Amino acid sequence: MMTKLQIISRIWSTIYDLIFLAKGTPTKSLEEIETDLDVIEHACQKYADIDDDEIA
Template sequence: MTKLQIISKQWSLIYDLLLLNKGASERTLDEIEQDMDTLEFHCRKYVEADDEELMS
């Protein structure tokens, strides 16, 4: 998963949580949490990486 895909998925999850909070979500909290766990797994490869945007 690329950094752009991760950011896109984060925004998707934010909106899922907002809809869930308003009672308008088609997804359950368990489904959203499962996606969050998957996303966290994909973020791990960037934990020790240098921030190239700040270096240039």
């Protein structure tokens, strides 16, 4: 189970992985990045249907 901060960190890491891939200097394969995105998506699901008290 990931915290919101861990999810944000993983998203930024994945963004940089995609940038490196686009520039032709990949640190991960597209398949690895897709797997990371699946993990992030799964971690976000617990927050999908709840009200966010932090928004105000």
